[in-house]
Amino acid sequence: MANVRSNWAASPINANGLLSPTEWAGAGKMVIPAGIMMVKNDNNFLYIALDMVGDTGADPGVGDYFWFSFDCNGNGAITPGLDVNYGIYPTLPIRIGRQYYLGPGMWTGLLNTPSPAVANTGFGPSLNSRTPHRIWEMRIPLAEIGIADLGTHPDPAVHFGLRVASSRPAFTFDFPSGFYTNFSNLHAILLAKTPSLIPGVAGPVIGSVGLIPATAPQINGGYATTDPSYYLYVDEAAFGGTLNIIGNQTTMQNLWAAGARKYRILHRAGSSAAFTPLLQSWKNYRWNGTVYALESIAWDSLQMYPLPDPSADYSIDDLLMQWNTIGSIGIHELRVEFYRDDTAHTVVPSVPQTLQLMIDNNLPFVDIINVLHDTVPIAACAMETMTSATDGVQLKITVNDLEAHLKEFALTAHWGNGASATVYSESYPAHRNPLHQWNGVTAQVVPPSEWVPPVTCAYQFRLAATARVTNGYSYIGYVEDTYHVTLIKPSVIGIPRAARLSESVLPLGQLIGETAPKPGIEPKKLGTDTFPVK
Known part of the structure; x- marks a missing residue:
């Protein structure tokens, strides 16, 4: 197992495939098969550059790809539904996707949920080699790889396995060998947890x-x-x-x-x-x-x-x-x-x-008291028919922060296959005062006019609030309450069939129906010395 220490990214890195010397100055470096990996991080993202100095073939389209697998709980074993692999979609444009492990060498399809992960590719010289070669730059959200809060995360090590592949020159390298079937010997990226504050900004002691x-x-x-x-x-x-x-x-x-x-x-x-x-x-x-x-x-x-x-x-x-x-x-x-x-x-x-x-270590109190149709409460799990295309509902809610350190709250509606809408929200700037205090609302009916459901469906109304409290790395103190009802639009019989939730698109290097992916090799030499492979 090899370790590389990530250094702090003074500003977010634009993962555009160009490998800017300014952005990557001072990055941690690790030699990998046919290249050099560089890493930086801030409190939100892990930034990775794969400078593939040995891949000098300008493959068209999606001829090159990578896998990046993470042991999200750091237990040295594959945990189904938790550990993740990142790869490239099999069609242009270049996009990064995420999939969960189901077991050794088994994954879900690429998830269709939104993600701030980004990957781009380039081809040209770099500080590591003047010969034009393949370059990958990516941005991985820490929250997606088991680091919900960088400041309080006990272990700075992110354990990973990497595959890099090319069609010209033809190679498929795994680092370490067989990582996608066994997490016991993964390599580690040691995250930076604090930036260097410029003189005069930090406190004196x-x-x-x-x-x-x-x-x-x-x-x-x-x-x-x-x-x-x-x-x-x-x-x-x-x-x-x-x-x-x-x-x-x-x-x-x-x-x-x-x-x-x-x-x-x-x-x-x-x-x-x-x-x-x-x-x-x-x-x-x-x-x-x-x-x-x-x-x-x-x-x-x-x-x-x-x-x-x-x-x-x-x-x-x-x-x-x-x-x-x-x-x-x-x-x-x-x-x-x-x-x-x-x-x-x-x-x-x-x-x-x-x-x-x-x-302040207390959470705000949130409560969806009622969903109201024409001012009459709708029981939880009930089915309610709207009287016209513009008929809708309101909600009676309470959001109360006893210490008056409320940051924001939002009431949202969720239905179907990932569809959602904001019904009502408020935030601290609208309530700013010299005492820094805002408690919230009590038994307030929102929104001011009825919210009209767009389709007949089962709806989840979600009231979420965040305290205006930080641990120095992020806001903490999130809490939510939910309420479920079915809202039926007029002249519609029955409820639409739920959309299919499973994903079937696989990243490059994986094929639908295969029992296991074709294994790569781990070359004896790394970086610029990988070729010729012996």
């Missing part, structure tokens, strides 16, 4: 909370607001969940040089009580020269933590604490003190900083 700089104006009065163009856009958000408290990189280097080897994180609830040591334990991956090994961190008898060596290579660099805030609420404040590891535990001075955070 606590540099950031996750991706959010720990300084004004990004954190002000306990609430976080970032620019819409930043990696993570939050708007007057409280904090919750598990928070990565990350040190200012330059400050950590200077403190280490000054002899600091221990530190305490001091905490208080509110802004007037005495500070006391905050005691937590957490884990972080450290490169030991061969692999990223998991380290456990906890306080000692003096309620101090070991200061990580700033020159060491950690999965989360300069991590001072993973603070589990579950059960906490309201304003909380943090400070950090540093010490030498001598008998007197001499204090190493640092810039004074008190970080104030508004903590």
Whole structure:
């Protein structure tokens, strides 16, 4: 098994097949059969470039293809319905598709659900070879490969298997061999979890909370607001969940040089009580020269933590604490003190900083009280006939965030084979105020005029709300309620037959009806040395 460390993408990469040197500067690199793989990531996407320096044949149409399989739960085994494979549609234009594993060497068809995954191909020279060759660029959503929340995901490793294939020159290479039948020896991409904040943006000692700089104006009065163009856009958000408290990189280097080897994180609830040591334990991956090994961190008898060596290579660099805030609420404040590891535990001075955070770990309450037809409630699962083509329904709903940290809510209707429509929605900007408070609505009938169902069908009405709370990597605190009724348009007898949900389109390299795909080979040499194959 080989590892490659991904580096942070300072801005989203345009996966257009052109392999921009600026976009891919500093990317992690791994030699693969007939090429070089480059990887970057941000908190939403894994960006991958396959620079196929050995594929110098400009195959027309869809003569070249790849498979990219992911062990989404990292258990080293194929989990049906969870683990995924990405491939290319068998017809032009070039499109990436996703399919679930059903077992070893068995998959669903390409899923017909929307996905932000993107892949494009190009042909030309690159920084790795001046000879024109095949290039693939792709963007894979982290949420589709088992990383729902980068900040709190315990393991930074994404385990993968790769197939690259070409018709000219003719080859089918698997990396590792037989990966699609056995996940026990997959390679790994080690995700970057934090960007390097430019000087002056990070807080002076606590540099950031996750991706959010720990300084004004990004954190002000306990609430976080970032620019819409930043990696993570939050708007007057409280904090919750598990928070990565990350040190200012330059400050950590200077403190280490000054002899600091221990530190305490001091905490208080509110802004007037005495500070006391905050005691937590957490884990972080450290490169030991061969692999990223998991380290456990906890306080000692003096309620101090070991200061990580700033020159060491950690999965989360300069991590001072993973603070589990579950059960906490309201304003909380943090400070950090540093010490030498001598008998007197001499204090190493640092810039004074008190970080104030508004903590909220409660979910909004959502309830679809009734679906109303002519102001009369329709029972759940009932069948209701509309009186005209323009007749419709309204809904009585409650959305209440007790701490008044509601971000948004939306009432949507879902029917048929993936059809949907927004019935009503509201969001915080329309309710913005100096106290940053918005509770929601109570027993409100929406929309103002009736919502008209487009067809006769069974409908699911879904009321979803998100709290204006972040863990420093994404908003957290999503909750929903549903209500099901069948709405019948006038002059229509019966209910339309449900659309077929199964998918039958397979990616390049797979054939309908085959018991197993034709196996590829794993060449003895990689990169520019792959050919001639021996």
